[in-house]
Amino acid sequence: MSRSGSLYIERPSIIHRLDGSTKLLLLIGWTAFIFMFMDIRIFSIMIVLGFSLLKVSKIPWKSIKPLTYFVVAFSLINSLILLLVTPQYGSELSGSYTKLISYFGGAITLETVWYAVTLSFKYVSILPITLLFVFTTHPSRFASSLNRIGVSYKVAYAVSIAFRYIPDVKEEMMNIMHAQEARGVAFRKGDASLVKRLRNFVTILVPLLISSLNRIEVVSNALQLRGFGYEKKRTWYNRRPLTINDGISILLMTGLIGLGIYLKSQLTYFWLFY
Amino acid sequence: MSDIIQNLKDSFGSYGFSSWQALVSLLFVVVVIVIIAKYRKDIFELSTRSIVAVGIGAALYAAISFIAIPIGPNTSFRIAIALLTIFGALFGPVVGFLVGFIGHALNDAMAWGSVWWSWVFLSAILGLFAGFVKVDKKFNPLKGLLEKKHIVQMYLFAFMSIFAASLVAYAGDVFLYGEPAGKVWLQIIIASFSNFGVIAVVGIPAVIVLANMNKSKQNLVEEE
Known part of the structure; x- marks a missing residue:
């Protein structure tokens, strides 16, 4: 990773x-x-x-x-x-x-x-x-260790996915933010009032959600193709x-x-x- | 029964609070879960899709939690709370719970170096309650299925979740972290207002927007 x-x-x-x-x-x-x-x-x-x-x-x-x-x-x-x-x-x-x-x-x-x-x-x-x-x-050993102390491997894998996608999601968020800024939406201090800026953050949320929902589809299809979740137990490479x-x-x-x-x-x- | 309550009151008397309130709310949550588990067992099964939803949702929650505006003593306004409502409504209570739990714990550990467990549970319970609306099979924003009564239900569950989450956070802060009750109440009241505000103004409308978007995409009718 x-x-x-x-x-x-x-x-x-x-x-x-x-x-x-x-x-x-x-x-x-x-x-x-x-x-x-x-x-x-x-x-x-x-x-x-x-x-x-x-x-x-x-x-x-x-x-x-x-x-x-x-x-x-x-x-x-x-x-x-x-x-x-x-x-x-x-x-x-x-x-x-x-x-x-x-x-x-x-x-x-x-x-x-x-x-x-x-x-x-x-x-x-x-x-x-x-x-x-x-x-x-x-982080990749973390998931297997969670599994070892009794957490279901599916949940442990979810933690692993979360670790993996934090940088991607942040990058996506910054991209959307810059795109909105280019359209004149204010996010920085001094550009608009606090309430307005807070409202503007909502304009990030919906595009970010839609791209994340697409990502969920892609990743879960990939996992399903590899037979994830088919067995009750799994082994860990790490x-x-x-x-x-x-x-x-x-x-x-x-x-x-x-x-x-x-x-x-x-x-x-x-x-x-x- | 009254003896037990009296005993509990005595043992926690020095905190100026009775633990039976926390117990009652915990029981309430357990009863709700048991009832739902009886009617809709499938809600508690984790498919591959919901696992990925938990992972990505938690990543989103942890990433967006960096947008935080301090509004009280060590309390901040977080737009990320809306995600709990959205992921709960889209994928069900278990996903909501896990997104809150994992997302909050990851954000705490990575941004601050220490995890505030009682407030991790606050996030988790907000997500759990947001998912209860999914018990109704006629509700599925991903397929564009949303009726007026579901919107009312979402607001009701959001309202209930604020209470349940507050009590859990309160119990954790006072009994585990040893904080004085008065200060914790102040923090919880501020956080509850801001959280409910975010859920009501951002979270639930976002679910409605998503449902409407998917409705226009859907031109096939499922046959029974």
Whole structure:
């Protein structure tokens, strides 16, 4: 697959050699583990662990940087809104009220600020494993790994098709947009009012839909001619046998989930620093 | 039964929300699906064509999601929502669901590096409900078959989908991501208005346009 919409970067690393299905299970397990807690100590450990794994995978920081900055910016905006809309939420959770800033409507409590910080750490701690998955899994191996963990091969193949056609669809979209611009339809800032520009985007949608419907016909005819969907199972050209590393990773992840369930019963849900 | 509800209320009491609302909406979705599965089994079978439709639809959804205008705290107006309505109505609820799920997850992963699972389900449920209109065999925009009552049905299902999707996104954000309820409500209300606007003004009219276009192409009558 030469053209693809994915972010895959080829590097010789142990994480690249792991099977896609292992990495998918790691992603699911990691996310489930994070979802169990609201504790900044756990999130800090997971952030350090996650970014060291990214280091091991030899993905250049240059490609991770924009996505990391985005999540940090997202968390900051999120925290700000959280403080404005629910200034006492942290106190309701922890049961202690320490006024930090008072204004005429109410007061922002220290607990809420801490809560916002914890929540931001939570979002950042989910990031490295997703990046790891997105950057080190080849899209055509991804479909076979989805199939391996029990997703029907037809659905897995649909994901593969989606990856394959994202660049084509984008190109088509730009072509239609340029054609419409040549006819005088405004899409750029300053050319027309916001409402008008939004309405203009609809003029892309219908031609794009019609060309996509044609594409669906062509691709599904091609697949049908090759007998796709005739059998209950299929084999994958890109599937590789599982190695000992895959087994170790899965074991470690199971251990982490077990530890999570144990910690969950020991710790209070929302940990305060004092 | 009331004991169970009370227990659930207590266990989630600190969130200022009762989980039974989420449970009721989930049950509602399951019941609707079971009823449909009983009458139209073929709707849930995936043909090669619907697989390709899912793939291309998801690619379209992911590509068009880049056209997003921020309208609230980490909430944006997305014209791509209209695609869910269109693909749901054209190919049925399963395709709608998968287009929303795969498209949203791909866009999140590729554009932002992290997937916001609860809102992925929001997209998926919008697509699922958009496909329910396809249960009626007399409805098939690809063959130009569309009656007035189907348009009313599409609007009704769109309205219902907004509620179901909001509750799912809410439950996910509050219970899994640990967001405060007040803030999530604000985001969901803004997103619901913008999503319903896109579905009502762009999505459903586009289905009608497609049906009318195909109607003029069709000059053969199917015999029973």
